[in-house]
Amino acid sequence: MRYDYELLIIGAGSGGVRCARICASKGLKVAIVESQELGGTCVNVGCIPKKLFVYASEYGQKFKESEGFGWSIEGSSFEWQRLIRNKNKEIGRLNGIYKNLLEKSGVKIIKGSAFITGPHSVKVEKKTYSAKNILIATGGKPYVPNFPGNEHTITSNEAFFLKSLPKKILIVGGGYIAVEFAGIFNGMGVDTHLMHRGPLFLKGFDIDIRNKIKEEYINHGVKTYFSKEVESINENMLTGLSKKSNQHKYSIKIKSSSEIQADLIMCATGRVPNISKLWLDELNIVLNGDGTIKVDEYYRTSIKSIFALGDVIGKKELTPVAIAEAMALSAYFTEGKKPFVNYYNIPTAIFSTPNSASVGYTEEEALIKFRDDLQIYKTHFKPMKQTLGGGLTKVFMKLIVVKSTNKVVGCHMVGDHAGEIIQGLAIAIKSGATKKDFDNTIAIHPTAAEEFVTLK
Numbered sequence: 001m002r003y004d005y006e007l008l009i010i011g012a013g014s015g016g017v018r019c020a021r022i023c024a025s026k027g028l029k030v031a032i033v034e035s036q037e038l039g040g041t042c043v044n045v046g047c048i049p050k051k052l053f054v055y056a057s058e059y060g061q062k063f064k065e066s067e068g069f070g071w072s073i074e075g076s077s078f079e080w081q082r083l084i085r086n087k088n089k090e091i092g093r094l095n096g097i098y099k100n101l102l103e104k105s106g107v108k109i110i111k112g113s114a115f116i117t118g119p120h121s122v123k124v125e126k127k128t129y130s131a132k133n134i135l136i137a138t139g140g141k142p143y144v145p146n147f148p149g150n151e152h153t154i155t156s157n158e159a160f161f162l163k164s165l166p167k168k169i170l171i172v173g174g175g176y177i178a179v180e181f182a183g184i185f186n187g188m189g190v191d192t193h194l195m196h197r198g199p200l201f202l203k204g205f206d207i208d209i210r211n212k213i214k215e216e217y218i219n220h221g222v223k224t225y226f227s228k229e230v231e232s233i234n235e236n237m238l239t240g241l242s243k244k245s246n247q248h249k250y251s252i253k254i255k256s257s258s259e260i261q262a263d264l265i266m267c268a269t270g271r272v273p274n275i276s277k278l279w280l281d282e283l284n285i286v287l288n289g290d291g292t293i294k295v296d297e298y299y300r301t302s303i304k305s306i307f308a309l310g311d312v313i314g315k316k317e318l319t320p321v322a323i324a325e326a327m328a329l330s331a332y333f334t335e336g337k338k339p340f341v342n343y344y345n346i347p348t349a350i351f352s353t354p355n356s357a358s359v360g361y362t363e364e365e366a367l368i369k370f371r372d373d374l375q376i377y378k379t380h381f382k383p384m385k386q387t388l389g390g391g392l393t394k395v396f397m398k399l400i401v402v403k404s405t406n407k408v409v410g411c412h413m414v415g416d417h418a419g420e421i422i423q424g425l426a427i428a429i430k431s432g433a434t435k436k437d438f439d440n441t442i443a444i445h446p447t448a449a450e451e452f453v454t455l456k
Helices: 014-025 040-045 047-069 080-105 177-185 207-219 319-335 361-369 386-389 420-431 436-439 451-452
Strands: 005-010 030-034 107-112 114-120 123-124 125-138 140-142 168-172 191-196 224-227 230-235 248-252 259-262 264-267 269-272 306-308 348-352 354-360 376-379 395-402 407-414
Touching: 005 014, 014 030, 014 080, 014 319, 030 207, 047 177, 047 386, 080 107, 107 319, 125 248, 140 407, 168 177, 168 436, 177 191, 177 224, 177 259, 191 259, 207 224, 207 354, 207 361, 207 395, 207 407, 248 264, 248 319, 248 436, 264 420, 348 420, 354 420, 361 376, 361 407, 395 436, 395 451, 407 436, 420 451, 436 451
Parallel strands: 005 030, 005 125, 030 107, 125 306, 168 191, 168 264, 191 224
Antiparallel strands: 114 123, 123 125, 140 269, 230 248, 248 259, 348 354, 354 407, 376 395, 395 407
């Protein structure tokens, strides 16, 4: 059968674009469909703008620290709208790069909303395209719990386009997005409150990391609430007089508790697959219990000509993972190679204030796996920069070692540049490095990272 395209990809995020480019460059006729800006969540309302906001939020503290090094920063101020304009300009530049890369690779870009109408057909707006294979790479979208007044909330998507900063914000959630935005808003001078329904945020991360970030956030002025849930939100009726007072825009009723006042409520309560508009139900495509798309070892759905990758399949919701899946699947489409992605020992970072990063087992996971065959190494120290710069932030580092093999199976850090440091150590962990290998590595002095090779 003759098709319009050999491969039609729905979703121009990191995974979709990478797969499209590789396949097109190797001779396949490829089209990619996107209803919004190119680059997906990461480029437009995720990793990239969030990291820019993290950088912006850190300067206030850096200005204070600079005084200890002889600098006088007088009359400094922060302009939110200038940050937004500059952020938008940079994102626009990246959108253009994605467009050029796709076009130079020979990929046809189709703008509009896609609907899968059959095993080999996709409808975009009013036109239907046929394809030998279809790839779903539509990513995820924020989830907002159902409670009275939830229409008054925003998500991380809207946070990147606020017209002005609120005086007081309540962030609801306990994952890395909630924690990161709490650090961002707090660093920008917003009275920041963080509420999580669990006993401690960042479930799934090492317990020492979770406790350390909690400690740092409290020290930095973030108000935290645990084991609390929003019951309802009501908009306060503000008069001209009350607008000039300390009254806030919303009253938030907390289950089995009192009320909290805030000018903005942000829900960072998880993400769900962005597949509701694809007509998957009509095709009887099988889903997992959590609503993600079920795929086999070839990333095929229950319809063998329809594939899926990235956040929609629920393996590991990280941009580099989606890219790795795209590269593996591209090799299958172009060379017939069975796709393979190693999901073990994937490093990850929380761009909190301060940053945190991890690779390998948490202590809790290691105890289950190795029981008492473990040796835990920890250090907690004031970094050199703070000796003159002042500040309360201390660096925390942790190595988890299997005693019988001397193999390092977990590495965790909270402190400046944690992501940069752990990225290098992830190679060592992936390669099976032992504690002896760490000990035999001569340190770079003076650095915070040298502590990883001097732990006793």
